[in-house]
Amino acid sequence: MRKTLANHRVTVFGFGLASAILAFEPALWLVRTWLDPSYSSSGAFYLVAVAVLLLRSLSSPVDHSANHHRQTAALLLVASAFIRLISQVFAINVIGGLALAFDIFAIATLLRVGERKRAISPFWLSVLFLFSLPIERIVQRLLGYPLQELSANASCFLLSGVSQNLSCDGVRLTLEGKEVLVDLPCSGTSSLMLSMAFIVVLNAIYRPRLSTALLWVGITLVLSILGNSFRISTLALGIAYPHWIFDVNVMMEPWHGVIGYITLALTLLPILRLYRPEARLIVASPHTVKAHELPKSFQKYLALTFVGLTVVVVSLPRQAVDVTRTSERPVLPLFLNGQSGQAVPLLPVEKKYLEEYGGYAVKKRYGEHALTLVHTSSPLRHLHAPDDCLRGLGYRVEFLGSRFEVMPSALYRATAENGQQWQVSVSFFSDGGHVTNNVAEAIWIWLQNPSLSWTSIQRVSPWQVAPSNQNHFEAAVFAAFDFPKT
Structure with a gap:
């Protein structure tokens, strides 16, 4: 009896440890998305909703038993490990977050929330958890x-x-x-x-x-x-x-x-x-035969093997599948609008990101104006609206709309912590001749033709700059990069 109890404890500890190892890095990344202003994520509120539903169900007694919760939870844990493997190998954090939803499914199943007086669906609870990701x-x-x-x-x-x-x-x-x-x-x-x-x-x-x-x-x-x-x-x-x-x-x-x-x-x-559907009832039959289980000693070794497997999974080298391919890199002009360009160094976080996922970025200042160019064949990794990065740098960013004179541009106002304001505009163009002010349109076109490379041109000027000065600068950028007139 003592040996059986010890084997059970080892089994539970092993699977619990394996689950924690698999979930640690994705959970850490998920919390960062809630705290990082660049994500602008409200995912933590959805986690609160998951917790409220879970506590509501757990506060009621088990109404019936389906006798399959342990086996289901084990299968879900295996599925989580497989998804976590894909996330690790291809360096896609969102897939790792998807593995956390399987963990929620497994935990809810082990807690038998679908068999309680105030039952909830473990499956739909895990789907709700997905909304805590930057979805x-x-x-x-x-x-x-x-x-x-x-x-x-x-x-x-x-x-x-x-x-x-x-x-x-x-x-x-x-x-x-x-x-x-x-x-x-x-x-x-x-x-x-x-x-x-x-x-x-x-x-x-x-x-x-x-x-x-x-x-x-x-x-x-x-x-x-x-x-x-x-x-x-x-x-x-x-x-x-x-x-x-x-x-x-x-x-x-x-x-x-x-x-x-x-x-x-x-x-x-x-x-x-x-919305008033009838619940799908799960009623335990009095003649239900207990599902076949593996010997306790074998379960113990299986759990320890699974722990070793999870350590291997999280230790595998990360190689992003969508690293941008090498191509001819556009450069910023030496002179623009009568001003010579002064190189601006990239931030350490920008250098690190480009080293890991490829792509090319360069910054220059032309008098009171500044340009940032990003070139990539993987726009899902590299192209984004200015508010993503500016919020992460501590700016308060307001989207002002779009304009189509000179070139299609999305317009923003960025306010620094010291109150200084800047006007920011961005345009995206491809080597296939597409020009847009909309990063979603650029990605949609790229999904239909992944061979295209894309470039974003972001312009930053003081908020108080004279409109004529700004228009001359925009026209100079338009001429320097030979935007297609579309």
Whole structure:
């Protein structure tokens, strides 16, 4: 009896240690994404939601037993190890975060939360945990551009019934002579993530059949896209007819945010009222035969072997699969707008990143203006909007919109901790002749043609610079890099 108990303890300790080894680095990375301003992640709030659901279920007694929780948890741990292996070998942190979701699934299964009086679904609980990853940022980069196009087309359809003086050109809508741009922040990824998290919570609590749950996920997706289109249409009407909405600037806070929250609430209200699926009951049969288990001594050695395997997994060398290939590197001009260029050294963190993932970056200052050039064949790794890095450097960054004169550019205002302000603009162009102000569009084009190399040109100027001076500088940049006139 004592020997059996000792073997059980060794087995539990071994699998627990293996799980901790696998989870340590991904968990550390996940916490950093919550604390690093460059990620702008609200993932910690979703972790709180996971904890609340888990504690709610654990505070109730086990109602029945399915007798398979240990075997299921062991299989989930093996799956987590395999995913962690992929993350380690290919140096993709998000995949390591996905392995943590399997750990949540395994823990919830071991705690038998699906068999309690206040049962929740271990599967949907682990899906909710995925929202603690910087998933919104990933979705915005990968799907932001098609979501922009979809929202713009739906908004154009809605507005066509209001005014005849409407023109639609891609993501640019013109209503009563006033332009409304469906830019990347208007793609609806934030409301989409909140809507998806909402339906996942309901699925976790109600535990419907998978087909029913997926049907409601699809309904929520459609309602979220329609809700975002309704929000854009409301903003467009507020811009074209300000006297309709109390004569306020709908693009300024708090009105911009209030309109967003109201349309989000209208999106979720039908789901809250109509979602009443029957839970899939798991009833233990009195004739249930206990699942076959391996001998306790063998389980002990299996657990110790698994510990050794996890040590090997986390010790494997990391080699990013999407390191940028070597190509001809563009350079910044020696003179620009009558000013000679002065080289600006890269920051240590920038040098380290480029050494690990390839790519090429260079900075120069031309009088009161500055340029940063980034060239890569792996835009998922290297291309980003200025607010990502500037927030990480301690700046407060505001997106101001886009302009298309001279060259397509996304515009930002960056405010340093000492109060000094800068205007920042960025454009992206490929060696295939594409030019865009939208990093999501650049990535979308690259996904369809991975052979393309991309370059971002970021311009930084003092906020108080004269508009004529700024326009001359932009024109000089345009001429120096021979942007295609598209």
